[in-house]
Amino acid sequence: MQSADTPKKVFIKTWGCQMNVYDSTRMQDALESDGYSPTDNMEDADLVLLNTCHIREKAAEKVYSNLGRIRALKKARAETDRPMTIGVTGCVAQAEGKEILAREKSVDLVVGPQTYHRLPQIVARAKTHGPQVDTEYAVEDKFAHMPMATRKQVQARGVTAFLTVQEGCDKFCTFCVVPYTRGAEISRPHAMIMDEARALVDAGVREITLLGQNVNAWHGLGPNGREMRLGELLHDLAQVDGIRRLRYVTSHPKDMDDGLIEAHRDLDVLMPYLHLPVQAGSDRILKAMNRSHTAQEYVDIISRVRKMRPDIAISGDMIVGFPGETDEDFEATMDIVRATDYAQCYSFKYSPRPGTPGAEMTDQVDETVKTKRLARLQALLNEQQVAFNASCVGKTIEVLVEKPGKTSDQLIGRSPWLQSVVVPSHTGGIGDIVEVTVTSANPNSLIAQPAKRIVD
Ligand code: SAH
Ligand code: SF4
Numbered sequence: 001m002q003s004a005d006t007p008k009k010v011f012i013k014t015w016g017c018q019m020n021v022y023d024s025t026r027m028q029d030a031l032e033s034d035g036y037s038p039t040d041n042m043e044d045a046d047l048v049l050l051n052t053c054h055i056r057e058k059a060a061e062k063v064y065s066n067l068g069r070i071r072a073l074k075k076a077r078a079e080t081d082r083p084m085t086i087g088v089t090g091c092v093a094q095a096e097g098k099e100i101l102a103r104e105k106s107v108d109l110v111v112g113p114q115t116y117h118r119l120p121q122i123v124a125r126a127k128t129h130g131p132q133v134d135t136e137y138a139v140e141d142k143f144a145h146m147p148m149a150t151r152k153q154v155q156a157r158g159v160t161a162f163l164t165v166q167e168g169c170d171k172f173c174t175f176c177v178v179p180y181t182r183g184a185e186i187s188r189p190h191a192m193i194m195d196e197a198r199a200l201v202d203a204g205v206r207e208i209t210l211l212g213q214n215v216n217a218w219h220g221l222g223p224n225g226r227e228m229r230l231g232e233l234l235h236d237l238a239q240v241d242g243i244r245r246l247r248y249v250t251s252h253p254k255d256m257d258d259g260l261i262e263a264h265r266d267l268d269v270l271m272p273y274l275h276l277p278v279q280a281g282s283d284r285i286l287k288a289m290n291r292s293h294t295a296q297e298y299v300d301i302i303s304r305v306r307k308m309r310p311d312i313a314i315s316g317d318m319i320v321g322f323p324g325e326t327d328e329d330f331e332a333t334m335d336i337v338r339a340t341d342y343a344q345c346y347s348f349k350y351s352p353r354p355g356t357p358g359a360e361m362t363d364q365v366d367e368t369v370k371t372k373r374l375a376r377l378q379a380l381l382n383e384q385q386v387a388f389n390a391s392c393v394g395k396t397i398e399v400l401v402e403k404p405g406k407t408s409d410q411l412i413g414r415s416p417w418l419q420s421v422v423v424p425s426h427t428g429g430i431g432d433i434v435e436v437t438v439t440s441a442n443p444n445s446l447i448a449q450p451a452k453r454i455v456d
């Protein structure tokens, strides 16, 4: 039996990009201040939230198959004193809105990414008034209305943290749903970002990753009232006492300005890693995708970045089988991958998304052709990743220790280039930056031994 003062529990399942991961933490924080404690066990939750992704067809379908299973759980709890409330949040919620309620009757609330700050009220209202849908683009700024994470909440999440600085997208690539699910591009104010960064570092965070759908489109007024861009924001964040590492993701080639490229040369705390998706290597396809740059312009940006920071690791995203993509276009994608030499790169088959121009194009590529192209592309990308990891063997590098390893004699940390690094547990403690020598490399991780001492 649950007494009235037993804390209610919330279970949040997250799909999609880092922004969704960040949003889940913020929703959890908001619900915690409303009396919910987090649980990892869905069956024991009073409130189940599915924070969803709409980027490709498979991602959206997963939501419905999960809801099917949760329906049974909810039914079993219906007659008890702990009924279950089910919510769909995130980009599927924004894109499908009340259609979700029509398709899956067990859902109590559908909340889009711009109204999370109203979540506690929406949950309460769903319990008394039945199913709720809130997919407005709220006029008020959700960030201004969400409580800052408490010290305890930050500490529970470890020594690395995400911080959203920009959200939404005005670029309208013809394959992409993000401008429709996340709305117009907005930048958070400089002061708010600095405050959140200071609070994170005060609570023990050592590495902050700035997030945005187009993070390098961030702009805002600095403390002196002057307009600034991401490179300058990184300079200011580098001054925060105690911050040891900065990263940012995801960038668009069009917004890769000189100030940002130079920050990679000038700031030691800015990690030598750049996620800069190009999507395709053929100018004809880039144009059809509305990417607004050529393959050569991308290659030129990469070489400028490498000139400023020779040890930088480049990462990216690629799509194969965009409508109209010929064998020749695909070979151009293979060429740009060879020219870039990625340390790591995601690759996807094009997935037509309802409401986007790409889905209306008549020259869709056959699924079997997409499958073959993806296999060839992934073989090449895999070769590059293995080679990059192998090139680290013998090097002495700094690793931020993040968490326990699979066995008690191991710890896991991150290299400056975002590789997972397994070190012996006596190397240092969680949160330490340790100097280690890489002894061997796997496709997805490095193995290292302490070089000498804890750096910090
Ligand atoms: N804002 C980022 C990426 C957002 S989505 C950018 O501009 O690069 C993350 C990745 O998903 C994209 O880079 C793209 O490679 C992939 N993606 C987006 N829509 C897709 C679709 N319809 N089919 C296949 N992959 C897609
Ligand atoms: Fe999507 Fe393009 Fe915007 Fe990235 S820049 S979020 S791929 S529309």
Ligand code: F3S
Residues within 6 Å of the ligand: 015, 016, 017, 018, 019, 020, 052, 053, 054, 055, 090, 091, 177, 178, 181, 182
């Ligand atoms: Fe997916 Fe939305 Fe992120 S569609 S990739 S969760 S912005």
